[in-house]
Amino acid sequence: MEDLETFRQQTHAWLQDNCPPEMRQPVQDDEDICWGGRKFRFRSEAQRQWLERMAERGWTVPEWPREYGGGGLSREQAKILREEMQRLGCRVPLQSFGISMLGPALLKYGSEAQKREHLPKIARGEIRWCQGYSEPNAGSDLAALQTRAEDRGGHFVVNGQKIWTSYANRADWIFCLVRTDFSAQKHTGISFLLFDMETPGVTTRPIVLISGKSPFCETFFDDVVVPRDQLVGELNGGWEIAKYLLTHERDMISAIGSRGFRQPLGRHAAKAIGTDAAGRLDEPMLRAQLARFEIDEAAFGFAGERVRDLAKQGEGIAAFSSVLKYYGAELNKRRYELLMSIGGSDALEWESERSHQGATARAWLRTKANSIEGGTSEVQLNIVAKRILGLPGA
Amino acid sequence: MAIVLNDTQDMLRDSALTFLRENAPISALRAMRDSGDPVGFSRELWQRFADLGLAGVLVPEAYGGSGLGVVEAGVIMEAIGRTLAPSPFLSTAVIGASLLTHYGSDAQRDALLPAIASGRHLTALALDEAGKHRPFRLATRATPHAGGYRIDGTKQLVVDGHVADTLIVAARTGDARAGQATNAANAVNAAGADDTQGITLLLVPRATPGVRIERVVLADATQATRIVFEGVQVPADAVLGAVDGGGALLERALDIGRAVLSSELLGIADEAFARTLAYLKERRQFGKIIGEFQALQHRAAHLFTELELTRAIVLRCQQRLDESAPDGPEPLVSAAKARAGETATLAVQEGVQMHGGIGMTDEFEIGFFMKRARTAQEWLGDANFHADRWARLRGY
Numbered sequence: 001m002e003d004l005e006t007f008r009q010q011t012h013a014w015l016q017d018n019c020p021p022e023m024r025q026p027v028q029d030d031e032d033i034c035w036g037g038r039k040f041r042f043r044s045e046a047q048r049q050w051l052e053r054m055a056e057r058g059w060t061v062p063e064w065p066r067e068y069g070g071g072g073l074s075r076e077q078a079k080i081l082r083e084e085m086q087r088l089g090c091r092v093p094l095q096s097f098g099i100s101m102l103g104p105a106l107l108k109y110g111s112e113a114q115k116r117e118h119l120p121k122i123a124r125g126e127i128r129w130c131q132g133y134s135e136p137n138a139g140s141d142l143a144a145l146q147t148r149a150e151d152r153g154g155h156f157v158v159n160g161q162k163i164w165t166s167y168a169n170r171a172d173w174i175f176c177l178v179r180t181d182f183s184a185q186k187h188t189g190i191s192f193l194l195f196d197m198e199t200p201g202v203t204t205r206p207i208v209l210i211s212g213k214s215p216f217c218e219t220f221f222d223d224v225v226v227p228r229d230q231l232v233g234e235l236n237g238g239w240e241i242a243k244y245l246l247t248h249e250r251d252m253i254s255a256i257g258s259r260g261f262r263q264p265l266g267r268h269a270a271k272a273i274g275t276d277a278a279g280r281l282d283e284p285m286l287r288a289q290l291a292r293f294e295i296d297e298a299a300f301g302f303a304g305e306r307v308r309d310l311a312k313q314g315e316g317i318a319a320f321s322s323v324l325k326y327y328g329a330e331l332n333k334r335r336y337e338l339l340m341s342i343g344g345s346d347a348l349e350w351e352s353e354r355s356h357q358g359a360t361a362r363a364w365l366r367t368k369a370n371s372i373e374g375g376t377s378e379v380q381l382n383i384v385a386k387r388i389l390g391l392p393g394a
Numbered sequence: 395m396a397i398v399l400n401d402t403q404d405m406l407r408d409s410a411l412t413f414l415r416e417n418a419p420i421s422a423l424r425a426m427r428d429s430g431d432p433v434g435f436s437r438e439l440w441q442r443f444a445d446l447g448l449a450g451v452l453v454p455e456a457y458g459g460s461g462l463g464v465v466e467a468g469v470i471m472e473a474i475g476r477t478l479a480p481s482p483f484l485s486t487a488v489i490g491a492s493l494l495t496h497y498g499s500d501a502q503r504d505a506l507l508p509a510i511a512s513g514r515h516l517t518a519l520a521l522d523e524a525g526k527h528r529p530f531r532l533a534t535r536a537t538p539h540a541g542g543y544r545i546d547g548t549k550q551l552v553v554d555g556h557v558a559d560t561l562i563v564a565a566r567t568g569d570a571r572a573g574q575a576t577n578a579a580n581a582v583n584a585a586g587a588d589d590t591q592g593i594t595l596l597l598v599p600r601a602t603p604g605v606r607i608e609r610v611v612l613a614d615a616t617q618a619t620r621i622v623f624e625g626v627q628v629p630a631d632a633v634l635g636a637v638d639g640g641g642a643l644l645e646r647a648l649d650i651g652r653a654v655l656s657s658e659l660l661g662i663a664d665e666a667f668a669r670t671l672a673y674l675k676e677r678r679q680f681g682k683i684i685g686e687f688q689a690l691q692h693r694a695a696h697l698f699t700e701l702e703l704t705r706a707i708v709l710r711c712q713q714r715l716d717e718s719a720p721d722g723p724e725p726l727v728s729a730a731k732a733r734a735g736e737t738a739t740l741a742v743q744e745g746v747q748m749h750g751g752i753g754m755t756d757e758f759e760i761g762f763f764m765k766r767a768r769t770a771q772e773w774l775g776d777a778n779f780h781a782d783r784w785a786r787l788r789g790y
Contacts, residue, residue: 264788266788266789266790267788267789267790269790270789270790275790279786279789280785280786280790281785281790287785288778288781288782291781291784291788292732294729294784295729295781295784298726298729299703299704299707299733300703302397302703302706302707302710303702303703303705305397306396306398306705306706306710309396309397309398312396313396313398320702323698323702326695326699378692380695381691381692381695382692382695384698385691385692385694386691389671389691389694389695390675391671391691391694392675392685392686393686393688393691
């Protein structure tokens with residue numbers, strides 16, 4: 001095992017040589033992100049090159065095993081790679097649900113054939129995945145899902161509907177929870193299927209939110225034929241895989257709470273609104289709210305850091321991700337309420353160039369979903385109550 | 395640095411807690427209150443604290459102390475918070491020891507630090523002059539006189555003032571900003587940076603003629619004092635630090651005091667929460683354990699979340715104070731004290747409420763936590779004071 005310091009030097013050198021300068025500018029918007037997939041059009045040659053070079057090393061998924069397209073790096077090495085990328089300002093070359101959600105699930109539950117078939121394509125950004133979980137009548141109570149998959153021996157026939165499928169209209173494949181046993185208790189009749197979005201019978205319809213356009217879609221399945229070897233894990237054993245995946249999703253979303261606005265909110269307000277003769281924000285009640293918010297934001301950051309420190313020492317708190325998801329989402333809503341308040345009527349503009357097409361107002365509305373998606377705040381509190389505090393009940 | 399106690403700090407906390415649970419249970423606080431004890435804490439307990447090295451936690455080893463830091467003082471205070479043990483720890487071992495260690499002359503340190511560490515000398519900070527904490531709004535004056543100073547003024551909430559051997563008094567020796575009234579009723583004038591000018595700290599033996607002490611029992615059964623200084627004469631070497639330079643000293647010592655007090659608030663909150671959680675799991679009504687009711691589950695889970703956030707920021711602020719040399723006001727201290735006050739307030743409020751009728755009885759113990767939290771919240775600046783200070787230090 002080579003020396004970590006050598007690895008750091010080599011990594012730094014390689015990144016210097018191979019990360020195009022354009023890929024060292026911060027991502028400005030969603031369009032700048034490289035999602036990969038068959039339908040993806042690269043914004044520039046630099047973006048394509050960056051993906052190719054990193055994928056070749058397996059550094060799009062640094063800790064995955066080499067035989068599946070990963071970098072085969074240890075945890076320490078992966079940390080060094082992240083640090084060196086940060087130091088040079090290198091963008092993440094590829095973002096996808098394949099990397100963050102399906103990949104880990106396949107590594108744990110998939111067959112050898114499934115891993116060899118799907119993981120390298122995720123790593124190279126060739127296939128883009130979407131997640132078929134929630135249904136109109138199965139949101140918080142996901143286990144109540146009704147999309148039906150009839151077992152015909154060599155294949156399944158899927159009928160039903162999913163909702164809140166992010167980027168379904170841009171994805172190539174879907175990992176989907178279906179019901180394969182209607183007689184069993186609800187958790188025990190669920191299976192985990194993979195299939196191509198181009199399969200006849202699959203249609204999507206985008207959902208417009210109160211904030212405007214969104215990546216969410218409704219997805220409809222009309223007699224969709226899915227080969228049996230695309231079943232992951234056991235028949236009727238899909239709920240366990242779903243839960244495993246949901247924890248990864250929760251960690252992803254709780255990162256939202258700690259993603260700070262560029263400038264501390266209080267100083268931003270002082271610049272935007274002005275100060276009195278004593279240097280205090282010229283809106284005393286808002287000032288009090290901002291101080292309270294910044295204090296809570298600081299405490300939230302330290303709480304996350306502390307629990308990571310505890311985990312490193314082997315003393316992590318189980319289900320703590322629910323604490324962070326709950327508080328982080330509520331904190332983000334408060335952040336945008338304050339931003340709207342700071343902006344006043346300027347922030348109300350919805351279409352102007354000046355307001356970047358209502359960027360603040362749209363973001364404010366979009367944050368209302370933070371406490372709903374990835375498990376509502378109420379569900380997170382249930383989890384904390386039962387799993388951490390040991391309070392009784394199902 | 396990891397936001398986690400190291401093994402030594404963990405052990406210190408555990409041993410302090412075990413010691414206090416055994417030697418200062420809440421029944422002892424109750425007995426002290428009911429007997430009208432004029433001291434308000436156990437001198438024997440304080441002596442044993444000293445023997446264990448706890449009274450000298452912040453005193454350098456050269457002066458017979460343990461030479462430890464704010465984090466260590468914090469874990470001791472957390473144990474005090476969990477057990478509500480009355481003690482002069484904050485006044486003497488934290489504030490007094492910090493001021494003397496960082497700013498005392500050699501003579502002052504030699505005379506007082508070893509005595510503090512061995513439990514033989516107590517101090518009390520005489521600072522506030524009105525109901526709300528305003529450390530730099532001072533009317534008490536120290537006028538040059540007879541080769542030393544003459545002190546005139548009044549102080550309130552001088553915790554342990556009735557038993558302190560030395561009072562550490564904050565007085566005006568110079569003017570604040572020109573044209574600024576020192577009238578405490580001038581509510582428009584908030585404590586700005588300039589107000590730290592013209593302040594001097596003086597060491598005044600309690601028995602000095604002219605020091606009139608009124609012992610005041612507080613709602614939480616602890617005791618503070620109102621003190622009138624009438625022509626109190628002290629020598630020139632009673633000055634701690636530089637003349638007119640007391641503002642900066644005070645700022646730093648208060649920050650250490652606030653950081654440690656935050657640990658007491660956290661301990662109070664933790665204990666109140668632990669007792670409440672236990673009650674939720676055993677109390678039956680409507681044919682169920684009440685902990686099954688979702689509304690209570692959500693409130694308990696929310697309170698747990700607030701506790702974890704407060705725990706992290708209190709520890710981080712204490713580590714920050716230990717990491718850096720004394721250098722101006724530390725905003726994280728205000729963040730920690732503000733949060734600790736509010737989290738403790740929530741915890742004791744939920745504590746009484748969730749216990750139902752029994753929580754309102756004097757016989758039950760949860761009420762003691764509510765009362766102590768109120769005092770600790772108010773002392774050295776409440777949540778409002780510190781939210782304002784945070785904003786000021788962060789430029790708005």
